Each structure stands twice: as C-alpha cells, then as structure tokens.
Amino acid sequence: MKDIVQIEEMAMSMRRKALEMAFDCGKNGSHLGGGLSAIEIFASLYGGVLNVDPKCPDNPLRDRMVVSKGHCVLAYYTALWQAGFLSENDLKAFETNGSPFHGHATRNLSYGIDFSGGSLGQGLSFAVGVALSCKKRSFSSRIYTLVGDGECDEGIVWESLMAAGNFCLDNFIVIIDCNGLQYDGFTNEVMKMSPLSEKLSSFGFSVKEIDGHDCKSLLAALKTKTEGQPMAVIAHTVKGKGVSFMENRKEWHHSILTENQYKQAQSEQS
Amino acid sequence: MINFTSTQARTYSRLGQRGAIFGLALPELAQENPNIVALSADLASLSGMDRYKSMFPDRFYNIGIAEQNMVGIAAGLSSEGFVPTVTTYATFISLRSCEQIRHFLGYMKMNVVVVGSGAGLVQSYSGSTHYAIEDMAVMRSIPNMVVLSPADAGSAVMAFESALKCKEPVYIRLTGGLNCPIVYKEPFDYQIGKSNVIIEGTDVVIYATGVMVSHAIKAVSLLQTSSISVKVVDMHTIKPIDRMEIEADLDCKLMVSLEEHNVIGGLGGAVSEVLSDYANSPVLLKLGVHDAFGTVGDYEYLLSQNRLLPDQIAEDIKNKYEQLYKI
Numbered sequence: 001m002k003d004i005v006q007i008e009e010m011a012m013s014m015r016r017k018a019l020e021m022a023f024d025c026g027k028n029g030s031h032l033g034g035g036l037s038a039i040e041i042f043a044s045l046y047g048g049v050l051n052v053d054p055k056c057p058d059n060p061l062r063d064r065m066v067v068s069k070g071h072c073v074l075a076y077y078t079a080l081w082q083a084g085f086l087s088e089n090d091l092k093a094f095e096t097n098g099s100p101f102h103g104h105a106t107r108n109l110s111y112g113i114d115f116s117g118g119s120l121g122q123g124l125s126f127a128v129g130v131a132l133s134c135k136k137r138s139f140s141s142r143i144y145t146l147v148g149d150g151e152c153d154e155g156i157v158w159e160s161l162m163a164a165g166n167f168c169l170d171n172f173i174v175i176i177d178c179n180g181l182q183y184d185g186f187t188n189e190v191m192k193m194s195p196l197s198e199k200l201s202s203f204g205f206s207v208k209e210i211d212g213h214d215c216k217s218l219l220a221a222l223k224t225k226t227e228g229q230p231m232a233v234i235a236h237t238v239k240g241k242g243v244s245f246m247e248n249r250k251e252w253h254h255s256i257l258t259e260n261q262y263k264q265a266q267s268e269q270s
Numbered sequence: 271m272i273n274f275t276s277t278q279a280r281t282y283s284r285l286g287q288r289g290a291i292f293g294l295a296l297p298e299l300a301q302e303n304p305n306i307v308a309l310s311a312d313l314a315s316l317s318g319m320d321r322y323k324s325m326f327p328d329r330f331y332n333i334g335i336a337e338q339n340m341v342g343i344a345a346g347l348s349s350e351g352f353v354p355t356v357t358t359y360a361t362f363i364s365l366r367s368c369e370q371i372r373h374f375l376g377y378m379k380m381n382v383v384v385v386g387s388g389a390g391l392v393q394s395y396s397g398s399t400h401y402a403i404e405d406m407a408v409m410r411s412i413p414n415m416v417v418l419s420p421a422d423a424g425s426a427v428m429a430f431e432s433a434l435k436c437k438e439p440v441y442i443r444l445t446g447g448l449n450c451p452i453v454y455k456e457p458f459d460y461q462i463g464k465s466n467v468i469i470e471g472t473d474v475v476i477y478a479t480g481v482m483v484s485h486a487i488k489a490v491s492l493l494q495t496s497s498i499s500v501k502v503v504d505m506h507t508i509k510p511i512d513r514m515e516i517e518a519d520l521d522c523k524l525m526v527s528l529e530e531h532n533v534i535g536g537l538g539g540a541v542s543e544v545l546s547d548y549a550n551s552p553v554l555l556k557l558g559v560h561d562a563f564g565t566v567g568d569y570e571y572l573l574s575q576n577r578l579l580p581d582q583i584a585e586d587i588k589n590k591y592e593q594l595y596k597i
Contacts, residue, residue: 132346
C-alpha cells in the first residue's frame with residue numbers, strides 16, 4: 001500500500017499516461033471526460049485500498065473491482081499499469097486491432113479485470129452476485145463497484161441497489177463518479193438524479209459524500225467498514241478533470257486530441 | 271445423477287415439465303452438488319421450488335420481480351464457482367432480461383442455467399404478454415448459448431441435469447402444463463445436440479420440439495390410413511441443431527418443422543438454415559404460430575387457432591404432400 005503522497009504521484013502519472021494513450025489512438029478517439037474524472041478514484045483504490053496482487057491475480061480472497069462504467073478505461077488501464085497488472089506495452093496496444101485493451105475493459109483475471117463493461121448498469125448486478133458468493137464462502141473480500149452518475153438512469157442499477165440493501169451486503173461498496181455530465185449534457189438537465197444521497201440511504205445504504213479528486217478523502221471513505229448494510233461513496237468529480245479546455249464540457253465525453261491540444265494538456269500537468 | 275424409471279416418467283408427467291424440474295430434480299441434484307444455487311423472480315412457489323427452498327434455504331435467492339437483476343446476480347455467483355439456475359416465465363426471462371443473458375452468459379460466458387417456463391401458448395387466458403413465441407429465436411441468436419426444448423417432463427429433467435453439467439450457458443424452454451404427455455416411457459440416452467428418432471419413416475420427416483413431439487406422434491397415427499410413411503424426430507436441442515440428422519434426411523420428399531413458437535427464427539428457422547446449404551433440398555413445411563398475436567382462449571383453443579392440434583397437423587402435412595406430388 002502506498003502513502004498519500006505516493007498515491008497523489010500515482011494519480012499524476014496516470015493522468016499523463018492517459019493523455020498519451022488518448023493521443024496515440026489518434027482518430028479513433030477515446031473517452032477522455034469520464035476517464036479523467038475517475039483518475040483519483042482509481043489511484044486511491046489501487047494505491048491504497050484494494051487487496052489485489054498481480055502475482056496472484058485470481059486469489060479467491062482478493063478484493064473484487066467491478067468497473068461498471070466501462071468506458072473509463074483511460075483511468076482503469078493506467079491504474080492497472082501502476083499496480084503492476086499491465087505493462088507499458090499493454091497500454092501501447094490500446095485501441096489497436098485485435099488487442100484485448102479496447103474501449104471497454106473485458107474480464108480477464110490475469111490482467112486484474114473482474115468484469116466486462118460496455119453495457120451500462122450491468123456491473124452492480126454482477127457485483128451483488130459476487131458479494132453474495134463471498135459471504136457464502138466466508139471470504140473477507142470487499143466488492144467495489146464503480147458507476148457513473150449518468151449510468152444511474154438505468155433501471156437495473158436500482159434493482160441491484162435494492163438487492164444489496166435487502167441482502168445486507170456489508171462487503172459491497174458502490175462508488176458513484178458524480179461528474180454531473182452525461183452524453184447529452186448536464187445530468188440535472190437530461191435526467192435529474194438528485195437527491196442521490198437520500199435515494200441511496202432509502203435503499204439501505206450507508207452514504208458518504210466526498211470530493212472525488214481528494215485522495216485523502218477517498219482513502220478514508222473507501223476503507224470505512226459498515227456492519228449489516230452496504231456502503232455508497234458519492235465522489236463529486238469534474239468531467240475532464242485536469243485539462244482546462246476539457247473540464248465540464250460534454251464535447252469531451254469521447255473525442256480526438258490534436259497535437260496542439262495534446263501538448264497543452266500535458267503542459268498543464270505539474 | 272437422476273435414475274430415470276417408467277414409474278418416475280409418470281410422476282414427472284403429472285407435475286409437468288416445470289414441476290418435475292424444480293419440485294423433484296433440483297432438490298435431488300442439489301444434494302449431489304453443493305455448488306448448485308437457485309434464483310427466482312417472485313415465482314418460486316409457482317415454479318415448484320418450495321421443497322428445494324425448505325431443504326436448502328441458504329442456496330435459494332428470491333430477487334423479487336426483477337428478472338434482469340436475477341440474471342446479473344446469477345452471473346456474479348457463477349463467476350465465483352457456483353452453479354446457478356434462474357427461472358421465471360419464458361417470455362419475461364428471454365425478453366425482459368435478454369440483454370443480461372447476452373452480456374453475462376453469451377459474452378462473459380458465465381455458466382447459468384436459464385429456465386423459461388410456460389413457453390408457447392399454455393398461459394391461455396393470461397394473454398399474449400404471457401405467451402412466449404419468440405424466445406427460441408432470440409436465445410438462439412446469442413453466441414455461446416445452448417438452447418434446449420424438451421418433449422416431455424422426463425426429458426425436461428434430463429435436459430436440466432445435462433445443462434447443470436454443461437460447460438456453456440443454457441436456455442431451457444418448458445412447454446405444456448400439468449399432466450404433460452409422455453413421449454419417453456423408458457430410460458433413454460439424452461445428449462445435448464443429438465436428436466432422437468421417435469418413429470421411423472421415409473417420405474415425410476417431422477422435426478418437432480417441446481410438447482409438439484407428442485402431437486407429431488398422434489398426427490402420424492392419424493396419417494396411417496394414407497400411404498405416406500412419416501418419420502418423427504424429437505429436436506430437443508435447438509442450438510446446436512442436429513445437422514447430421516437433417517443431412518441424413520435430405521432424400522425424403524417433405525420436411526416439416528413443428529413448434530409452439532413463431533415460424534420465424536425458431537426450430538423452422540434453424541432447420542431451414544441447414545437446408546439452405548444444399549441444392550435440391552426438400553421443401554420445408556413450417557408449422558407453428560404464424561407471426562401474429564392472436565385471440566385469447568384456453569390452451570386447446572389457442573393450439574387450434576394456430577393449427578397445432580394433431581388432426582390439423584396431419585391434415586396440413588397430407589395437403590402439402592399431395593399438392594407437391596399431385597396425388
């Protein structure tokens with residue numbers, strides 16, 4: 001486990017690498033907005049929270065990470081790289097023909113990937129099944145799921161939250177990357193999700209609301225243990241975080257970086 | 271391992287396909303395999319799961335009326351080494367949770383046994399929302415899925431046991447109601463993908479599936495007065511379809527597909543996909559539901575509306591045969 005300074009450094013390396021990957025995949029474009037909003041969440045998880053080990057990636061006692069917002073691969077792959085699951089060469093294969101590292105991560109335990117994302121809302125349902133399994137086998141594993149706030153429009157998200165509350169899954173932690181934007185615009189304008197905290201509480205969750213770019217708050221929240229009830233961490237983030245011309249702009253949900261934009265974006269990382 | 275006897279065949283028949291699977295076979299198989307778990311979407315009692323629930327309360331999950339979540343949770347359990355079976359009405363499991371079946375079972379290859387009950391028209395007065403006439407077409411088009419459609423309650427138990435041991439995700443379609451007609455009175459060799467010839471014949475081959483197999487048998491007895499020699503094949507596996515059987519029948523004069531399902535995309539679709547590989551293949555008469563949400567009535571009425579009663583089947587086959595060969 002890394003200390004807070006190391007985790008912040010890890011987040012910095014991840015954001016730089018994510019921009020490099022986005023630039024290298026050229027005209028294919030990539031999901032920059034929702035990737036950059038989740039950098040600190042992933043850095044905190046893989047730097048200081050998750051009990052996972054690239055030397056033993058299928059250890060049944062490991063924590064599970066279900067990435068339901070499957071398009072946030074720029075943050076996910078770079079975290080797996082920092083955690084030793086993926087190599088620099090693996091990242092170079094991002095969005096190349098035949099590569100396993102495409103725009104939505106695909107389950108492969110040797111790469112540390114527990115779940116195939118791409119169809120929004122599915123991850124939480126799967127995670128409830130995994131959490132029930134770990135309870136049945138008396139494993140101490142914790143099951144973390146990352147969803148987007150736009151993703152919460154999906155009905156199956158609420159079916160899953162209902163079930164997690166019903167089964168009192170205190171090994172189940174949902175993190176909502178609450179960047180306030182979805183494809184068509186601000187979530188408050190497309191489909192209002194507020195008050196999210198009250199919704200989650202009423203589904204039987206212990207809810208924490210934090211700054212999703214503050215690694216210290218993330219670590220404290222994600223390490224909290226509950227008894228007899230699942231936990232939700234609402235991480236308030238900025239879509240496109242760390243690049244001035246991307247921040248809070250829906251146009252950068254999935255986009256192409258020109259050379260000049262790439263240079264500017266990298267120059268802003270310090 | 272289920273020990274199939276003729277006495278059991280009668281017991282299974284009384285309970286129907288669903289009752290035989292969940293009331294008798296599941297508790298027995300769960301005793302042998304501690305990894306088996308069962309999930310229901312608020313239809314546990316109706317599915318005959320009460321005995322299983324009381325025997326294995328820790329291995330039963332009621333997910334509520336949330337079919338999509340039921341499939342997702344089952345996939346999560348499967349990823350951790352459990353062997354889950356999920357069940358509700360065929361129309362809801364195959365259509366409401368279609369994308370979950372595609373995502374978790376087809377794409378992620380999670381081994382879940384999906385059992386859709388009350389398929390076809392047996393839900394009678396509940397109306398078209400409750401009939402499943404598209405499920406085989408939808409399930410069959412998902413890569414990696416195995417699709418089974420047993421002929422009677424005993425073979426439904428065999429299908430269920432095989433599905434739990436199968437390395438691929440399986441959809442089992444259950445047809446008919448209580449007192450399901452018996453096709454197999456004696457123990458038999460059930461193999462996924464290998465159809466069973468029930469009656470030998472040379473002129474016409476009927477590929478039937480689900481409880482329509484028993485209607486095919488009755489139709490053949492009605493055709494005995496004619497000079498047409500009819501073979502009946504129980505196509506209990508819709509995917510992978512038994513290509514070898516169809517290829518062996520290519521020299522017959524008329525093929526018939528018989529199913530309680532839309533004539534688009536089900537058994538008839540699967541057979542015609544094989545036939546389209548061959549020049550001069552026989553004509554295929556597709557008997558089933560003709561792409562319509564029809565009127566509502568009792569099961570027999572609905573079957574008759576779709577010309578799926580044995581005498582109607584015999585008549586349609588005879589007419590087609592005579593029309594083709596100018597008898």
